[in-house]
Amino acid sequence: xxxxxxxxxxxxxxxxxxxxxxxxxxxxxxxxxxxxxxxxxxxxxxxxxxxxxxxxxxxxxxxxxxxxxxxxxxxxxxxxxxxxxxxxxxxxxxxxxxxxxxxxxxxxxxxxxxxxxxxxxxxxxxxxxxxxxxxxxxxxxxxxxxxxxxxxxxxxxxxxxxxxxxxxxxxxxxxxxxxxxxxxxxxxxxxxxxxxxxxxxxxxxxxxxxxxxxxxxxxxxxxxxxxxxxxxxxxxxxxxxxxxxxxxxxxxxxxxxxxxxxxxxxxxxxxxxxxxxxxxxxxxxxxxxxxxxxxxxxxxxxxxx
Amino acid sequence: xxxxxxxxxxxxxxxxxxxxxxxxxxxxxxxxxxxxxxxxxxxxxxxxxxxxxxxxxxxxxxxxxxxxxxxxxxxxxxxxxxxxxxxxxxxxxxxxxxxxxxxxxxxxxxxxxxxxxxxxxxxxxxxxxxxxxxxxxxxxxxxxxxxxxxxxxxxxxxxxxxxxxxxxxxxxxxxxxxxxxxxxxxxxxxxxxxxxxxxxxxxxxxxxxxxxxxxxxxxxxxxxxxxxxxxxxxxxxxxxxxxxxxxxxxxxxxxxxxxxxxxxxxxxxxxxxxxxxxxxxxxx
Amino acid sequence: xxxxxxxxxxxxxxxxxxxxxxxxxxxxxxxxxxxxxxxxxxxxxxxxxxxxxxxxxxxxxxxxxxxxxxxxxxxxxxxxxxxxxxxxxxxxxxxxxxxxxxxxxxxxxxxxxxxxxxxxxxxxxxxxxxxxxxxxxxxxxxxxxxxxxxxxxxxxxxxxxxxxxxxxxxxxxxxxxxxxxxxxxxxxxxxxxxxxxxxxxxxxxxxxxxxxxxxxxxxxxxxxxxxxxxxxxxxxxxxxxxxxxxxxxxxxxxxxxxxxxxxxxxxxxxxxxxxxxxxxxxxxxxxxxxxxxxxxxxxxxxxxxxxxxxxxxxxxxxxxxxxxxxxxxxxxxxxxxxxxxxxxxxxxxxxxxxxxxxxxxxxxxxxxxxxxxxxx
Numbered sequence: 001x002x003x004x005x006x007x008x009x010x011x012x013x014x015x016x017x018x019x020x021x022x023x024x025x026x027x028x029x030x031x032x033x034x035x036x037x038x039x040x041x042x043x044x045x046x047x048x049x050x051x052x053x054x055x056x057x058x059x060x061x062x063x064x065x066x067x068x069x070x071x072x073x074x075x076x077x078x079x080x081x082x083x084x085x086x087x088x089x090x091x092x093x094x095x096x097x098x099x100x101x102x103x104x105x106x107x108x109x110x111x112x113x114x115x116x117x118x119x120x121x122x123x124x125x126x127x128x129x130x131x132x133x134x135x136x137x138x139x140x141x142x143x144x145x146x147x148x149x150x151x152x153x154x155x156x157x158x159x160x161x162x163x164x165x166x167x168x169x170x171x172x173x174x175x176x177x178x179x180x181x182x183x184x185x186x187x188x189x190x191x192x193x194x195x196x197x198x199x200x201x202x203x204x205x206x207x208x209x210x211x212x213x214x215x216x217x218x219x220x221x222x223x224x225x226x227x228x229x230x231x232x233x234x235x236x237x238x239x240x241x242x243x244x245x246x247x248x249x250x251x252x253x254x255x256x257x258x259x260x261x262x263x264x265x266x267x268x269x270x271x272x273x274x275x276x277x278x279x280x281x282x283x284x285x286x287x288x289x290x291x292x293x294x295x296x297x298x299x300x301x302x303x304x305x
Numbered sequence: 306x307x308x309x310x311x312x313x314x315x316x317x318x319x320x321x322x323x324x325x326x327x328x329x330x331x332x333x334x335x336x337x338x339x340x341x342x343x344x345x346x347x348x349x350x351x352x353x354x355x356x357x358x359x360x361x362x363x364x365x366x367x368x369x370x371x372x373x374x375x376x377x378x379x380x381x382x383x384x385x386x387x388x389x390x391x392x393x394x395x396x397x398x399x400x401x402x403x404x405x406x407x408x409x410x411x412x413x414x415x416x417x418x419x420x421x422x423x424x425x426x427x428x429x430x431x432x433x434x435x436x437x438x439x440x441x442x443x444x445x446x447x448x449x450x451x452x453x454x455x456x457x458x459x460x461x462x463x464x465x466x467x468x469x470x471x472x473x474x475x476x477x478x479x480x481x482x483x484x485x486x487x488x489x490x491x492x493x494x495x496x497x498x499x500x501x502x503x504x505x506x507x508x509x510x511x512x513x514x515x516x517x518x519x520x521x522x523x524x525x526x527x528x529x530x531x532x533x534x535x536x537x538x539x540x541x542x543x544x545x546x547x548x549x550x551x552x553x554x555x556x557x558x559x560x561x562x563x564x565x566x567x568x569x570x571x572x573x574x575x576x577x578x579x580x581x582x583x584x585x586x587x588x589x
Numbered sequence: 590x591x592x593x594x595x596x597x598x599x600x601x602x603x604x605x606x607x608x609x610x611x612x613x614x615x616x617x618x619x620x621x622x623x624x625x626x627x628x629x630x631x632x633x634x635x636x637x638x639x640x641x642x643x644x645x646x647x648x649x650x651x652x653x654x655x656x657x658x659x660x661x662x663x664x665x666x667x668x669x670x671x672x673x674x675x676x677x678x679x680x681x682x683x684x685x686x687x688x689x690x691x692x693x694x695x696x697x698x699x700x701x702x703x704x705x706x707x708x709x710x711x712x713x714x715x716x717x718x719x720x721x722x723x724x725x726x727x728x729x730x731x732x733x734x735x736x737x738x739x740x741x742x743x744x745x746x747x748x749x750x751x752x753x754x755x756x757x758x759x760x761x762x763x764x765x766x767x768x769x770x771x772x773x774x775x776x777x778x779x780x781x782x783x784x785x786x787x788x789x790x791x792x793x794x795x796x797x798x799x800x801x802x803x804x805x806x807x808x809x810x811x812x813x814x815x816x817x818x819x820x821x822x823x824x825x826x827x828x829x830x831x832x833x834x835x836x837x838x839x840x841x842x843x844x845x846x847x848x849x850x851x852x853x854x855x856x857x858x859x860x861x862x863x864x865x866x867x868x869x870x871x872x873x874x875x876x877x878x879x880x881x882x883x884x885x886x887x888x889x890x891x892x893x894x895x896x897x898x899x900x901x902x903x904x905x906x907x908x909x910x911x912x913x914x915x916x917x918x919x920x921x922x923x924x925x926x927x928x929x930x931x932x933x934x935x936x937x938x939x940x941x942x943x944x945x946x947x948x949x950x951x952x953x954x955x956x957x958x959x960x961x962x963x964x965x
Contacts, residue, residue, distance in 0.1 A: 060426030234416030273422035535812025
């Protein structure tokens with residue numbers, strides 16, 4: 001019997017669901033899977049879509065890169081001459097270097113603290129029921145809902161009263177407040193994918209709470225922990241609004257860029273942007289290479305290491 | 306679940322609680338108090354006066370800005386989610402492991418570039434003498450005004466949210482139980498039907514959270530509306546800066562901010578409730 | 590049952606170590622630089638550009654000083670920053686004239702000794718500048734000023750056309766007129782257009798006239814821009830005319846080849862002025878004083894006039910002479926020459942009025958109206 005192609009859901013109208021079901025019942029599973037779900041046209045369209053999406057995301061980054069080498073003070077097409085002036089201006093500005101240093105220090109520390117706090121909160125939410133849990137969750141998830149302008153001012157007013165404002169520490173404090181919820185949401189997402197019988201199973205096998213955590217939960221959550229670390233660092237790297245308020249004279253780099261954008265709209269912005277971008281890309285590429293070099297072997301997450 | 310309070314449990318739950326109390330709740334309470342202060346001659350004075358609340362809520366401009374901001378944020382969130390889904394879907398299901406790793410890596414890169422720098426770049430693209438109009442000019446199409454419009458602000462929102470939404474959706478899609486999909490195929494579901502009836506519901510948590518993040522980011526953003534939208538229409542974030550730009554009216558700004566917080570809170574809890582509604586414990 | 594992993598299994602330490610070493614490497618140039626120089630740091634709170642090398646390099650070299658600027662985006666912003674920082678954070682404060690009184694009233698600035706500064710070299714109109722003095726004591730010194738009028742694209746408008754505020758209503762400029770996003774200069778200009786004799790001092794009827802005039806302009810407006818946005822939209826030709834600004838923007842663009850200019854229309858122009866003061870509680874008041882002496886000296890004034898961030902007119906007569914010798918083209922462009930119709934002549938002829946707070950209305954009223962106007 002020849003296989004009769006079953007049209008897709010968007011196909012002709014002669015098929016009623018009832019008819020379709022009975023016809024489906026006659027087909028073998030594999031044949032159907034093969035025919036239905038590999039459509040060259042759709043695959044190609046999806047590939048193209050991915051390309052377009054990445055083009056959209058990278059267009060401004062690429063333009064910034066190109067224009068950082070452009071001599072024009074106010075860039076547009078046609079391009080001016082090739083010039084390294086903006087890089088020279090940026091590299092010779094010790095305040096920019098200091099901004100970069102502040103950003104890195106703040107970003108790394110914020111990422112680590114946020115991930116630790118976020119993980120703790122996500123696990124608490126996952127495992128425990130207690131009175132006031134809603135309040136706890138609200139506290140944990142609220143910060144991103146506060147408009148950064150006001151959060152910035154509130155933090156500045158508050159921190160300056162306790163003499164904690166105007167330095168890297170105040171930026172770290174504020175950033176952790178903003179970033180920890182992201183970490184918590186990501187880890188919580190991962191935990192919701194875990195089989196709830198896993199933990200009790202480990203207990204039944206004699207593992208203590210801490211051992212279960214170390215050998216069962218943490219390995220399972222590793223991708224989420226990395227994701228959280230990544231994303232919280234990234235959020236901190238680019239955070240300019242709150243940092244602008246509380247960093248005082250110890251500005252982070254994004255605050256500098258905001259200053260340039262508000263003040264002079266100088267192509268120095270492009271130079272800084274490209275430089276930071278290349279640096280972070282290098283770091284991340286190195287990290288990725290190390291990671292894939294070490295662990296392409298696939299492991300079952302529940303088995304631990 | 307063991308309900309006993311243990312050192313183990315406290316170790317995990319307390320740190321965040323303490324941190325947020327100290328560095329989040331207290332400044333927030335200060336904000337509430339601030340909304341009752343009065344301003345005279347550029348100085349704020351601690352007071353207890355509802356004049357700020359009455360004034361702000363009594364102004365049509367405020368409600369206009371509120372409606373505009375809410376609408377634009379919703380549109381931004383929905384658009385980003387819809388545009389991001391095919392991309393996330395394709396990465397999750399159509400790429401090999403290595404290709405997927407590279408795709409994720411590439412999508413993380415924008416996080417390490419500055420949002421401000423990207424917005425500045427978009428100005429170069431969208432302005433009347435900008436790259437897009439020049440390219441259109443080569444084909445003979447007249448210069449289209451793209452900058453200083455709501456459309457440009459939307460482009461800015463996309464730039465802000467797209468990578469995050471793609472990654473969050475991807476994160477969710479990738480961990481979908483593949484047997485469910487196989488089962489659907491075995492039951493002769495077409496591609497589109499599988500997507501609509503199996504994949505999307507399974508990934509509901511991730512998709513909703515992604516949309517929620519997008520909404521929150523767009524709702525509070527002031528960079529795109531100012532630098533790409535030309536300040537039109539007035540959003541709540543612009544209203545806040547306007548209120549503080551002349552006369553140090555931080556108490557009034559605090560009122561606007563508290564209203565924004567309340568709105569986002571309601572939206573966030575509704576979304577989270579919707580997301581986790583039938584997926585307690587991971588069972589569908 | 591296959592579950593794919595996005596990221597590798599282990600290596601958290603590696604990535605963190607990488608980032609840490611990277612950060613340490615980047616810190617090296619800073620450390621070595623610090624070890625050798627050890628200059629005194631002077632903090633400055635100012636508009637963008639006042640601590641850039643073109644202005645401060647000479648002073649820094651001479652006195653072994655390093656300026657650490659905090660740039661603000663508006664007077665209120667400045668006040669907010671000062672009020673929330675501990676006393677003595679800022680050694681030098683640059684402020685718009687309108688805000689100087691607020692600085693005084695709140696006790697944010699130190700008293701100055703007029704004998705320390707070259708006040709006698711100033712034009713007589715600036716020796717007793719409103720706001721600088723309080724009860725016979727000096728608290729700040731006006732160091733630069735400029736005019737606000739009609740800024741326009743020279744390809745789109747001729748100087749004659751631009752010599753009247755009514756050009757903003759010209760149909761060929763629909764959607765191409767921009768506002769600098771601050772009510773004070775814009776409404777002042779609208780006030781002059783509406784026929785008020787004093788731009789900022791009018792009664793209820795005069796205020797209604799201003800509101801009406803302003804609202805009628807709304808359909809022409811293409812956008813409301815901040816400092817940076819104003820630069821780009823004028824330069825790109827996105828906007829062909831701009832209200833609320835003057836040579837302080839177009840001067841920079843002109844220098845970079847853009848086809849823009851500012852002109853004082855027949856209804857009159859407004860004047861913005863900037864004053865330097867010493868922050869209260871500053872630990873380096875002596876050095877701060879030296880800076881103010883420098884920037885108000887003839888040489889410093891000529892430098893200030895040619896500041897890269899935005900040019901300005903200067904109140905020191907000797908400064909004019911130095912500029913005429915150093916850069917006659919710029920002196921001529923700005924009107925700081927001995928020719929008839931120079932900047933001081935304009936002031937003396939009454940064509941320029943100070944930008945100031947509204948006299949008979951509340952600042953709040955103006956602010957509220959501006960928000961309404963933007964949302965219209």
